[in-house]
Amino acid sequence: MTIQDTAPQPLAVPGPHGDVDLRLYRPAGAPEAAFVWVHGGGFAAGDLDMPESDAVARALAATGVLVVAVGYRLVGPDVRYPVPSDDVLAAWRWGLAHALEAGVAPDRVQLGGASAGGNLVAGAVLRLIAEGGLVPAAVVLAYPTLHVVPPAAAAAATAALEQLPEAERWPPADVEAMYRGFLDGDPAAAPGPAVPGTADLAGFPPAFVLTSEADGLRGSADEFAHRLAAQGTPVLSVCEPGTRHGHLNEPGPAFDASLRRIARWLRDAPDLAG
Template identity: 45%
Template sequence: MGDRQIAGPHGPLALRVYDSEATDGPGLVWLHGGGFAFGDLDMPEAHWVGQQLAARGITVVSVGYQLAPQFELRGSPAVGRGTGAHFPVASEEVAAAFEWVHAHAAELGIDPDRLSLGGASAGGNLAAGASLRLRDAGGVLPASVLLAYPTLHAALPEPTPELAAKIARLDAGSAFPPASVRAMNLNYVRDEALLADPYAFPGGHDLAGLPPTFILNSDRDSLRSSGEAYASELAAAGVDLLLVREPGTKHGHLNQPNEPAATTSIERMAAWLCPGHLIPSRQTESSP
């Protein structure tokens, strides 16, 4: 593992590299979540995920993108390192980080043709938006996109009756009401008109030509409606995809490394990124 700093489009950009034992193996540019406004490279969703995937033969480069201002999330002040960097700062930094890693793939022990882009929650949004940027720029695309419980739409899509029943049983600290999601999204973009920008919220926009995408949703999660709607949009656009729901989990379950479901999800992610990696037989696929 090693920290380094590169020249980003908006100043220095922090990266943390989790080396695997593989040579010329798969790689992942990874983005933590945190409502666009908090989180860091040390949180389990970044650090533990990087360690676990590296131990399974996948070199991970975690990106310390700039954060939006802190705000009240679900009625409580968010605690984080928000710097006041609104969209498109983080989005452009993520695209630049991917391009840098791709250009330095050999140095990092990564096969450039097996370099994927992914993230969790708001990081999943950034990964999806950056994949659109890369597509539209006509440059190198990720081999695949990996989205863990992402938020991808400017307005939260209506949940299915099954999901609505689960959301109704969540405590206030675990739910994401539509009004809270809107406040989070507006805090990220600042200008309401930018809610319609596809690089800010790719859901509902032209997704044709994107790489194969794996969406790993938490089960009892208000934001699951966004991941499920995005999967339908990808399918309609002809994009290959895998949609999995991790049973029994709440939003952000990769931040709970002591929970067995977090390790199950790591195994699923490793199997997607490195097809020769097999999910242990004691684990079973959930229904999409």
């Protein structure tokens, strides 16, 4: 897939905990859609230079999409939930306003994220619903983590996972430890938006749920997609064959295939939702 070689514009926009770092990727012509994109990294790692952020944004900008990549604060001694979520909300509000100023129709502005970024995106949407804010027209969730204890995946997914080294399988104990760091406490006491997989999903917008084939978190994404479909929310659920968790951080044929799927969703989601 074509990767835009134009340098993005670094920005800092105000948020409740100080400025939030963003990168703005403009398409060559008038934008056909806009997308606020949130990288992953287990809540405590990742940055705007990683392929999952930069290469994804460049690829989508080359298809005519205005992309805002979000550099939220990472979990550390002084950063816990809701700080990263607040940063994503601030970025979404800025990105939406900027997209509208650029002439993008409201139903062509979406929010998306990968892995832990998918959690932050789903949680931000739930907060917007509760607050009566402007909810994205649709969302993209790439191999997201949405449960403290990931639901069991289907047999085929489990078989694919068993081909990976143990350290790459995202065992449940590692997922729970990640959430304890994110929440700085007992996950059972966390507010719904911090663990979107167990929250009330009423009002959630149409969603594209993209999963990796061999991924210990795949059951979480599949269960979330199932819940959305069961309540009548338009949802497209696709597993990228031959991939492992984080495949958008590894440019190559599978990356290209997934980016074509995302670009198609950004173009067609308003019609699918209609």
